[in-house]
Amino acid sequence: MKHSLVRTVAALAGSAILTLGAIGSAKAFTFDETEINQDRVIVIAQPRPSGGYQLLILEQVSDARKCWSESGSNPVKVDPLLVSFDFTGICGRATDSNGFSIRMAGTDLALKYTLTLETVDGNVLLIGTPVDYQGKSVVIGRTNGDVNDFMKISLDPAWRLSKRAYQGRTLGHFYFTTNQSAPGEIGNTGGNTEAIPQPIPQPIPQPIPIPIPQQPIPQPSPQPSPQPLPQEIPIPQPIPQEIPIP
Numbered sequence: 001m002k003h004s005l006v007r008t009v010a011a012l013a014g015s016a017i018l019t020l021g022a023i024g025s026a027k028a029f030t031f032d033e034t035e036i037n038q039d040r041v042i043v044i045a046q047p048r049p050s051g052g053y054q055l056l057i058l059e060q061v062s063d064a065r066k067c068w069s070e071s072g073s074n075p076v077k078v079d080p081l082l083v084s085f086d087f088t089g090i091c092g093r094a095t096d097s098n099g100f101s102i103r104m105a106g107t108d109l110a111l112k113y114t115l116t117l118e119t120v121d122g123n124v125l126l127i128g129t130p131v132d133y134q135g136k137s138v139v140i141g142r143t144n145g146d147v148n149d150f151m152k153i154s155l156d157p158a159w160r161l162s163k164r165a166y167q168g169r170t171l172g173h174f175y176f177t178t179n180q181s182a183p184g185e186i187g188n189t190g191g192n193t194e195a196i197p198q199p200i201p202q203p204i205p206q207p208i209p210i211p212i213p214q215q216p217i218p219q220p221s222p223q224p225s226p227q228p229l230p231q232e233i234p235i236p237q238p239i240p241q242e243i244p245i246p
Helices: 002-014 023-027
Strands: 032-035 040-045 053-060 070-071 077-079 092-094 099-106 112-120 122-132 136-141 158-165 169-178
Touching: 023 122, 032 169, 040 122, 092 169, 099 112
Parallel strands: 099 169
Antiparallel strands: 032 158, 040 053, 053 092, 070 077, 112 122, 122 136, 158 169
8 A cells, every 4th residue: 555655646746737827927917716616626635755745636627537536534535546547638636836826805825825734633734824924824624634645635614716717717726715814914814723833933053153272372492502612722742852963
């Protein structure tokens, strides 16, 4: 089962398709939203080989083949069937921030919130977190358990999935949408805003200067004063005696 799970994760990761509606586009256009059939989409916590979970959305586009199956409860396990066939035109999928974002009270918050999955007390929560860490995080859904497998994320009552639209055309980008306002804005609290620990920016430690021991300045060694060289004492020579001339 473990090897099958790893192969499934690798297949989904290796064939990731970027959906329409990148975050950068939100700067230039005003997007609308279109309601979709909630029974034809599923939000999944996909296990990572290295640990933790990443967010995955699957959509049943046509009825040619089933894109996933569900089993069990608390949590509901999901078998992503689309990895076993060419799902082009049959299944839709979103795997990263290009494929999904948050929309609250009609406002696209793709540039203000990130979507993450966090394990809290044996439950995997889908959380929207402000990118500047200044506002409140919002809980959007939960798995109701943790079995280290593909698990269905049940959205909280105030939330649903919709799709981004532009000039009457439905795009592939999914919204986690609610009619409530984002926390901190005029209106209500924007859904379930239960307390979630926020990361506190940690100051960058400054290196503690290490005092460098002062090296003593070498002093010149005293040199002995030069002593005069002893003068050679001349050895007295005998004075030659004059030889008398006869």
